[in-house]
Amino acid sequence: MSIIELKNIRKSFGTIEVIHDISFSVKKGEVVCIIGPSGSGKSTLLRCINGLETYQGGEIRVHGDRVDTASRTIRRIRTRVAMVFQRFNLFPHMTALENVAEGPIYVKKEPREKALEHARELLTRVGLAAKADSYPPQLSGGQQQRVAIARALGMQPDAILFDEPTSALDPELVGEVLSVMRSLAAEGMTMVVVTHEMGFAREVADRVLFLDGGVLVEQGPPEEVLSRPQNPRTQDFLRRVLEA
Amino acid sequence: MSQFFEQAPGYLPILMQGVYLTLLVTIGAFVLATVLGLVWASMRVSGIAPLAWTASTIIIIVRGIPGMVILFYIYFVMPDLGLSLTAVQAAIIGLGIAYSPYMAEVFRSGIEAIDRGQTEAALSIGMGWGMLMRRIILPQAIRVALPPYGSTMIMLLKDSSLASTITVAELSLQGKLLASSTFENTIIFTLVALIYLAMSLPLTAFNSWLERRLGKSR
Numbered sequence: 001m002s003i004i005e006l007k008n009i010r011k012s013f014g015t016i017e018v019i020h021d022i023s024f025s026v027k028k029g030e031v032v033c034i035i036g037p038s039g040s041g042k043s044t045l046l047r048c049i050n051g052l053e054t055y056q057g058g059e060i061r062v063h064g065d066r067v068d069t070a071s072r073t074i075r076r077i078r079t080r081v082a083m084v085f086q087r088f089n090l091f092p093h094m095t096a097l098e099n100v101a102e103g104p105i106y107v108k109k110e111p112r113e114k115a116l117e118h119a120r121e122l123l124t125r126v127g128l129a130a131k132a133d134s135y136p137p138q139l140s141g142g143q144q145q146r147v148a149i150a151r152a153l154g155m156q157p158d159a160i161l162f163d164e165p166t167s168a169l170d171p172e173l174v175g176e177v178l179s180v181m182r183s184l185a186a187e188g189m190t191m192v193v194v195t196h197e198m199g200f201a202r203e204v205a206d207r208v209l210f211l212d213g214g215v216l217v218e219q220g221p222p223e224e225v226l227s228r229p230q231n232p233r234t235q236d237f238l239r240r241v242l243e244a
Numbered sequence: 245m246s247q248f249f250e251q252a253p254g255y256l257p258i259l260m261q262g263v264y265l266t267l268l269v270t271i272g273a274f275v276l277a278t279v280l281g282l283v284w285a286s287m288r289v290s291g292i293a294p295l296a297w298t299a300s301t302i303i304i305i306v307r308g309i310p311g312m313v314i315l316f317y318i319y320f321v322m323p324d325l326g327l328s329l330t331a332v333q334a335a336i337i338g339l340g341i342a343y344s345p346y347m348a349e350v351f352r353s354g355i356e357a358i359d360r361g362q363t364e365a366a367l368s369i370g371m372g373w374g375m376l377m378r379r380i381i382l383p384q385a386i387r388v389a390l391p392p393y394g395s396t397m398i399m400l401l402k403d404s405s406l407a408s409t410i411t412v413a414e415l416s417l418q419g420k421l422l423a424s425s426t427f428e429n430t431i432i433f434t435l436v437a438l439i440y441l442a443m444s445l446p447l448t449a450f451n452s453w454l455e456r457r458l459g460k461s462r
Contacts, residue, residue: 051367078367078369078370085364085368089365090365091380093384103370106375107371108370151369
């Protein structure tokens with residue numbers, strides 16, 4: 001069963017079309033990695049899925065509900081599809097624990113004690129139980145991103161969207177975030193990950209999508225797309241990435 | 245100098261009556277300006293075009309008219325339209341309105357200083373506009389807006405002397421009346437200046453304390 005379904009999506013900024021007729025779907029428990037050169041529309045496409053961007057053509061459905069930023073259903077969709085951002089976007093005036101419990105308490109109206117207890121468990125799960133009372137500026141980038149993942153999990157979502165979750169991190173901090181994401185994938189979380197980490201995509205993804213210039217050029221299992229790419233644009237991109 | 249210290253205490257009680265009205269007008273107008281400023285600022289950042297446009301227009305008009313003229317209008321023109329106010333009421337309402345655009349800009353700049361990612365993160369966990377403002381944006385915007393908010397309060401304290409133009413016997417008018425009946429211009433106006441300074445110094449100190457505090461936590 002598909003949790004997320006995109007049909008013929010078109011997106012323009014002004015008169016410039018940045019996404020041309022992209023369709024794909026994500027099944028429950030699937031990990032889909034989206035790769036491609038910068039400016040290829042990967043992040044924009046991801047942001048369309050939970051309505052942070054509007055789209056002009058086609059249709060995105062989450063659990064059958066149409067994603068429409070002007071509709072009331074958008075808030076329900078967002079509680080089901082969580083998002084992890086490149087720049088973490090933690091709330092700096094709240095502790096790590098409060099960041100994780102904010103959505104459950106104020107959006108999902110869970111009892112405060114229960115939400116805080118669950119938030120504590122989630123921080124433990126991402127290895128940050130000791131940092132529950134720290135404020136985001138006191139944490140390293142890797143720690144902040146792990147709190148952000150815990151915040152996403154706090155919503156008990158059906159799927160999590162990751163928008164280049166390790167691109168803003170110092171190289172030595174990338175590993176801790178990827179390992180949390182690996183364990184999520186192993187537990188069966190549905191994930192859509194925009195990433196430049198080819199190693200992660202190869203190892204964890206069920207399916208890899210290659211986008212270039214707003215076009216979905218190639219998709220398939222990682223061993224095919226990453227090891228034996230059919231399209232010259234994919235071949236060219238991978239050659240450049242692997243050389244670097 | 246010694247003459248000043250001998251005579252000053254005698255004038256203080258009368259000037260203190262003026263201080264009472266100065267504080268009343270300042271605090272009243274400050275509260276009103278804050279409320280109106282919050283309303284204008286919310287309208288401007290609401291993302292709803294007619295609201296934003298209305299607020300911008302109000303801000304441009306009010307900011308372009310001298311406070312004194314606004315006071316005259318409320319005190320002398322409104323009675324013709326059937327609304328009579330006491331001088332103190334008119335002063336509070338007039339200065340509150342005159343200062344609301346500055347407050348609105350203070351709040352708006354605070355709100356707009358907050359990173360766009362905060363809004364996206366809040367939306368992504370399903371928050372609506374009201375909750376986004378209340379829980380995420382305003383608590384952070386207040387930290388940014390407090391220092392300019394404090395300076396605006398000091399400006400308002402000094403500009404409360406405008407109320408004298410519509411017969412409110414606040415500190416500056418009280419001083420002027422006293423000076424013209426005693427001819428002790430030096431003593432009395434020095435006293436008046438010192439009293440204004442004495443009222444603004446605690447505000448300035450509070451302001452710089454806040455700036456230091458917020459500077460640290462960032």
